[in-house]
Amino acid sequence: MHTSTADNKPLIELVKVSKVYPPDVLALEDVSLQVLRGEILFLTGMSGAGKTTLLKLICSIETPTKGLIEVAGRDLSKIKPAGIQLMRQKIGVAYQDFKLINKLTVMQNIAMAMEVTYKSKGEIKKRIMELLDTLKLTDKVNKPAGELSRGEQQRVALARAAANSPTLLLADEPTGNLDPAATDLVVKLFKQLNESGSTIVIATHDEKIYEETDYRVMDLHYGHISTHTGKNKPRQIDLFESHRA
Amino acid sequence: MQYLAYILRQTARNLRLAWGTQLMTLLTVTLSVLIFAFFFLIYTNMMKAGERLGDDVRIIVYLDDEIVPQMRPQIERKIREFSEVEKIVFISRQNAFEKLGKQLAEEKDVLNDLGPYFLPPSIEIYPLKTLKNLTHINQFSEYLQTLPGVSKVQYGREWLKRFGYFTSLLRLVVLLSGGLLIMSMTFIVSYTIRLTVVSRHEELEILRLLGASSAYIRMPLLLEGLLQGLLGSTLGLGALFILYQWICRRFSGPGLLHLFDFTFFAPEIIAAILFAGILLCTAGSLFSIRRFIRI
Numbered sequence: 303m304h305t306s307t308a309d310n311k312p313l314i315e316l317v318k319v320s321k322v323y324p325p326d327v328l329a330l331e332d333v334s335l336q337v338l339r340g341e342i343l344f345l346t347g348m349s350g351a352g353k354t355t356l357l358k359l360i361c362s363i364e365t366p367t368k369g370l371i372e373v374a375g376r377d378l379s380k381i382k383p384a385g386i387q388l389m390r391q392k393i394g395v396a397y398q399d400f401k402l403i404n405k406l407t408v409m410q411n412i413a414m415a416m417e418v419t420y421k422s423k424g425e426i427k428k429r430i431m432e433l434l435d436t437l438k439l440t441d442k443v444n445k446p447a448g449e450l451s452r453g454e455q456q457r458v459a460l461a462r463a464a465a466n467s468p469t470l471l472l473a474d475e476p477t478g479n480l481d482p483a484a485t486d487l488v489v490k491l492f493k494q495l496n497e498s499g500s501t502i503v504i505a506t507h508d509e510k511i512y513e514e515t516d517y518r519v520m521d522l523h524y525g526h527i528s529t530h531t532g533k534n535k536p537r538q539i540d541l542f543e544s545h546r547a
Numbered sequence: 548m549q550y551l552a553y554i555l556r557q558t559a560r561n562l563r564l565a566w567g568t569q570l571m572t573l574l575t576v577t578l579s580v581l582i583f584a585f586f587f588l589i590y591t592n593m594m595k596a597g598e599r600l601g602d603d604v605r606i607i608v609y610l611d612d613e614i615v616p617q618m619r620p621q622i623e624r625k626i627r628e629f630s631e632v633e634k635i636v637f638i639s640r641q642n643a644f645e646k647l648g649k650q651l652a653e654e655k656d657v658l659n660d661l662g663p664y665f666l667p668p669s670i671e672i673y674p675l676k677t678l679k680n681l682t683h684i685n686q687f688s689e690y691l692q693t694l695p696g697v698s699k700v701q702y703g704r705e706w707l708k709r710f711g712y713f714t715s716l717l718r719l720v721v722l723l724s725g726g727l728l729i730m731s732m733t734f735i736v737s738y739t740i741r742l743t744v745v746s747r748h749e750e751l752e753i754l755r756l757l758g759a760s761s762a763y764i765r766m767p768l769l770l771e772g773l774l775q776g777l778l779g780s781t782l783g784l785g786a787l788f789i790l791y792q793w794i795c796r797r798f799s800g801p802g803l804l805h806l807f808d809f810t811f812f813a814p815e816i817i818a819a820i821l822f823a824g825i826l827l828c829t830a831g832s833l834f835s836i837r838r839f840i841r842i
């Protein structure tokens with residue numbers, strides 16, 4: 303995938319995007335941003351800074367009040383509803399509030415994401431077991447999601463987002479409820495996905511997962527980009543272990 | 548293939564999860580079809596009976612005076628102005644006299660002294676043998692009575708009039724039960740689908756976020772309505788068939804039923820009722836889907 307010509311264009315491009323929630327909550331103002339293919343980008347900022355809003359705009363759950371958003375070179379405002387659905391199949395989103403169905407089991411919750419893309423039953427099962435193994439949740443596979451701890455639910459939400467090996471993974475506060483050990487598992491999953499080609503945007507307060515990396519970190523402050531650190535490295539350079547060099 | 552498998556699995560799940568409601572819906576659909584089809588069956592049988600009875604229905608218009616042949620087309624036109632008829636036969640005094648002579652055969656000598664002038668000339672009108680015409684025969688004869696030169700109009704028997712009333716009433720009942728069928732089916736199915744949509748609201752919303760296509764979300768619901776229609780109509784018609792056989796056995800032998808030669812629906816009609824049932828229920832679910840699902 304990363305050898306195609308589209309590779310040179312950013313996967314996500316925002317140009318002067320503003321979002322006002324009715325009646326007058328200004329969540330984002332004039333945000334411009336590019337995310338390259340294969341990149342991992344950290345979005346930080348205090349509570350209410352607009353991180354979740356930014357992610358929702360990218361997967362078209364919310365529409366911008368002003369400005370242009372392009373994903374894979376296509377202007378989101380010009381894609382028809384059916385096209386948006388197709389696009390969402392290629393974007394995995396781990397929501398801050400998980401959006402799991404409590405009465406369905408872990409397996410069923412994750413399977414929903416793959417059934418939507420018409421994967422076969424066998425393939426679905428295999429992939430889910432693989433993911434749960436990575437996240438150390440294998441013993442919870444047949445438990446209703448509602449009976450899991452917050453930290454477990456968070457990992458299930460992440461597994462669902464990762465299930466289709468998405469082109470783009472949006473993770474909203476993915477380690478908010480996790481202890482250091484579980485956080486490491488999640489970071490490992492991100493690394494795996496990124497290595498197999500996924501572009502990842504992570505909104506987080508958790509300094510631990512980005513402080514020692516060279517990935518770009520973008521700090522949002524009251525709807526504006528305030529600082530911009532990191533070296534905008536493509537994924538070929540593995541930055542979770544970059545201090546080795 | 549995966550798509551089909553999913554749709555079927557999901558439909559089965561919807562049916563299973565709310566089986567109580569689903570059963571009530573099925574029952575309503577079945578009863579609606581049964582009630583409508585029952586009256587419709589009686590109606591079609593009455594129609595057939597009417598056609599056979601119509602064979603010897605004619606209206607005889609007795610005239611004051613003989614009609615000259617040149618006048619006939621004008622009178623025919625006047626008659627046909629009210630209603631299309633099958634046949635109009637003019638009977639002159641002479642014709643009538645000869646006919647009577649034939650009927651009397653051996654004893655026709657009694658007519659010798661009378662000569663043809665004691666019989667009035669007449670027009671025999673054979674109405675079209677449709678039920679509509681037969682039930683309107685009363686008005687028709689009243690109209691004929693108003694034509695100039697008519698002395699008396701005679702037709703059928705009293706029961707023909709009653710038959711006419713009865714079939715009109717039955718037609719009304721068929722129409723009413725048909726309306727009931729349409730309303731109850733579309734309403735109850737759309738209501739059930741709405742319940743499914745509401746109970747699965749959270750799930751449908753998440754499916755939307757996961758990128759499910761509109762067909763993926765809607766097809767199981769549409770199929771649910773379609774299945775209700777198919778199953779309900781089949782059961783309704785099946786129940787009617789059992790009822791029909793019971794009636795046939797119960798009232799076999801000489802009697803009222805033989806007059807009517809009670810028969811079940813032709814295959815085309817069965818297919819039409821099934822089709823209508825499926826169509827109505829699918830329409831009902833479509834209504835709810837369009838109303839309550841955004842994607």
Ligand SMILES: Nc1ncnc2c1ncn2[C@@H]1O[C@H](COP(=O)(O)OP(=O)(O)OP(=O)(O)O)[C@@H](O)[C@H]1O
Nearest residue numbers: 323324327329348349350351352353354355356398
């Ligand atoms: N649906 C909404 N309707 C109205 N206002 C909203 C809505 N969603 C978010 N907001 C407001 O927009 C601003 C940005 O919210 P957002 O959820 O993007 O922040 P955040 O950076 O994700 O915060 P947190 O770190 O707490 O998750 C906040 O002031 C919030 O109150």
Ligand SMILES: [Mg+2]
Nearest residue numbers: 353354398474
């Ligand atoms: Mg947030």
